Amino acid sequence: NAGVTQTPKFQVLKTGQSMTLQCAQDMNHNSMYWYRQDPGMGLRLIYYSASEGTTDKGEVPNGYNVSRLNKREFSLRLESAAPSQTSVYFCASGETGTGETQYFGPGTRLLVL
Amino acid sequence: QKEVEQNSGPLSVPEGAIASLNCTYSDRGSQSFFWYRQYSGKSPELIMFIYSNGDKEDGRFTAQLNKASQYVSLLIRDSQPSDSATYLCAHQEESSYKLIFGSGTRLLVRP
Numbered sequence: 001n002a003g004v005t006q007t008p009k010f011q012v013l014k015t016g017q018s019m020t021l022q023c024a025q026d027m028n029h030n031s032m033y034w035y036r037q038d039p040g041m042g043l044r045l046i047y048y049s050a051s052e053g054t055t056d057k058g059e060v061p062n063g064y065n066v067s068r069l070n071k072r073e074f075s076l077r078l079e080s081a082a083p084s085q086t087s088v089y090f091c092a093s094g095e096t097g098t099g100e101t102q103y104f105g106p107g108t109r110l111l112v113l
Numbered sequence: 114q115k116e117v118e119q120n121s122g123p124l125s126v127p128e129g130a131i132a133s134l135n136c137t138y139s140d141r142g143s144q145s146f147f148w149y150r151q152y153s154g155k156s157p158e159l160i161m162f163i164y165s166n167g168d169k170e171d172g173r174f175t176a177q178l179n180k181a182s183q184y185v186s187l188l189i190r191d192s193q194p195s196d197s198a199t200y201l202c203a204h205q206e207e208s209s210y211k212l213i214f215g216s217g218t219r220l221l222v223r224p
Binding site for chain 1: 144162203205209215
């Protein structure tokens with residue numbers, strides 16, 4: 001039981017390049033989330049998916065797209081990376097409901113030059 | 114103004130002392146609150162969930178919720194150096210079940 005897995009662990013991009021961050025969970029959770037974490041800013045929600053086939057914007061969606069490929073997988077795409085997107089990205093999953101605990105993946109460290 | 118406010122710290126306490134971490138929130142409708150712990154370079158992990166007014170205890174951890182004053186706190190008794198981490202407070206939006214996080218308080222427990 002791996003929980004929430006993310007790939008890659010670390011990535012360096014040049015401005016304007018694109019990439020997709022992958023996330024998968026094996027806990028049969030309905031909800032999945034993408035956050036970014038910057039120093040002093042806490043966790044900010046980029047996009048989330050409350051169930052397979054649905055996605056919604058979070059607090060900071062600009063410059064990102066997502067795909068809920070199936071119940072297990074939720075990917076985050078940067079179409080044209082910018083230095084402001086340098087951050088640590090966390091994927092999380094959980095059941096949908098009051099008191100839902102979110103379980104986090106190990107994170108992807110992204111550096112955009 | 115952020116929806117969830119935390120003092121960034123660091124909060125420094127000696128080993129064996131009680132560490133008190135505080136969090137205020139602006140959404141009066143919030144019902145569910147979470148405390149996550151995050152070690153440096155690692156992902157957040159849940160340590161406490163509280164829903165009702167009052168105290169909830171789990172081992173050395175006690176979460177306190179005061180909805181009238183809109184604050185939630187976390188007490189760590191008999192603090193250990195291994196408790197040194199950043200503690201993130203979050204509340205859950207009732208309509209969407211999304212979590213809204215504060216910026217976190219860094220705790221340092223001195224041996």
